[in-house]
Amino acid sequence: MEIARVGVVGLGTMGAGIAQVCLQAGLEVVGRDVSPELGERSRERIDHYLSRGVEKERLTQEDKDAALGRLSLVTELADLASCQLVIEAAFEDLGVKRELFGGLERIVQPDAILATNTSALSVTEIASATSSPERVVGMHFFNPAPVLPLVEVIRTAHTSDEVFDAAYAFAQRIGKEPVACNDTPGFIVNRILIPLLNDCVRVLDEARVTPESLDAAMTNGAGWPMGPCTLVDLVGIDVHVHASEALYEKLREPRMAPPPRLVAMRNAGLLGRKTGRGFYSYE
Numbered sequence: 387m388e389i390a391r392v393g394v395v396g397l398g399t400m401g402a403g404i405a406q407v408c409l410q411a412g413l414e415v416v417g418r419d420v421s422p423e424l425g426e427r428s429r430e431r432i433d434h435y436l437s438r439g440v441e442k443e444r445l446t447q448e449d450k451d452a453a454l455g456r457l458s459l460v461t462e463l464a465d466l467a468s469c470q471l472v473i474e475a476a477f478e479d480l481g482v483k484r485e486l487f488g489g490l491e492r493i494v495q496p497d498a499i500l501a502t503n504t505s506a507l508s509v510t511e512i513a514s515a516t517s518s519p520e521r522v523v524g525m526h527f528f529n530p531a532p533v534l535p536l537v538e539v540i541r542t543a544h545t546s547d548e549v550f551d552a553a554y555a556f557a558q559r560i561g562k563e564p565v566a567c568n569d570t571p572g573f574i575v576n577r578i579l580i581p582l583l584n585d586c587v588r589v590l591d592e593a594r595v596t597p598e599s600l601d602a603a604m605t606n607g608a609g610w611p612m613g614p615c616t617l618v619d620l621v622g623i624d625v626h627v628h629a630s631e632a633l634y635e636k637l638r639e640p641r642m643a644p645p646p647r648l649v650a651m652r653n654a655g656l657l658g659r660k661t662g663r664g665f666y667s668y669e
């Protein structure tokens with residue numbers, strides 16, 4: 387089946403980024419969020435990033451206009467009926483995702499592919515909300531989706547080979563570097579990165595060092611492109627704590643559990659870049 391029109395459900399940080407990647411690859415995108423205002427905000431965000439691309443001569447003004455012309459914004463799930471692939475990037479909540487997949491299965495064509503961008507939930511549990519789990523696959527993009535090349539393409543015990551292969555080929559077609567993996571907690575990158583970042587935060591207290599020193603140690607000593615405190619601020623303290631809790635729940639390894647310091651920051655609303663304060667201040 388030829389994928390020409392892609393639905394993106396949830397147009398927040400990830401959904402807007404995924405929509406932008408698909409638009410730039412020449413696809414029609416139908417973006418769905420719960421209100422027209424949220425949809426409009428995502429259009430503005432995509433417009434902003436494409437305009438920066440025009441300024442930097444990575445694309446032409448005509449390319450940008452054509453890309454935005456391929457985006458339509460809807461609030462009804464039923465408006466995704468003609469999409470051959472739907473990528474879900476709504477809140478990281480199993481109940482929300484299961485309800486969406488149950489609804490989507492009734493709306494799209496029987497051969498349409500349903501993909502979830504979940505970071506730490508089980509793709510299998512999301513798929514089991516449908517009566518056709520063979521067409522459900524994970525497509526885990528990384529933030530910022532227009533910049534980072536990786537897409538983890540996740541197969542459950544039920545995903546058909548045809549659907550898996552089509553999702554993998556689609557990731558390649560939109561210019562990404564897919565890796566195949568199975569539906570295990572945290573897949574590949576988060577399974578490694580989340581406990582590692584938790585260790586980094588614990589070292590802050592154990593070694594009595596500042597975020598600046600820890601970041602300098604890891605960039606200058608371990609060759610990390612960005613220090614761990616800078617990275618957690620970028621990801622969002624709330625997003626990181628939520629993913630840690632989900633992994634801890636599944637694996638019961640102490641390193642997966644969010645360090646109390648991060649939980650306290652989350653509770654205080656110090657969420658990193660998006661709130662202007664986390665380990666660092668962003669005025």
Ligand SMILES: NC(=O)c1ccc[n+]([C@@H]2O[C@H](COP(=O)([O-])OP(=O)(O)OC[C@H]3O[C@@H](n4cnc5c(N)ncnc54)[C@H](O)[C@@H]3O)[C@@H](O)[C@H]2O)c1
Nearest residue numbers: 396397398399400401419420475476477478504505527529
């Ligand atoms: N932020 C990251 O670094 C990152 C990276 C990879 C994957 N993810 C995953 O991507 C998903 C989205 O994360 P995000 O950071 O973009 O969240 P976000 O909060 O920025 O956006 C979520 C969006 O989903 C919308 N939404 C909620 N319920 C909806 C529904 N029923 N229908 C349509 N839209 C709905 C919200 O209005 C919001 O716009 C999560 O599953 C998350 O785990 C996040």
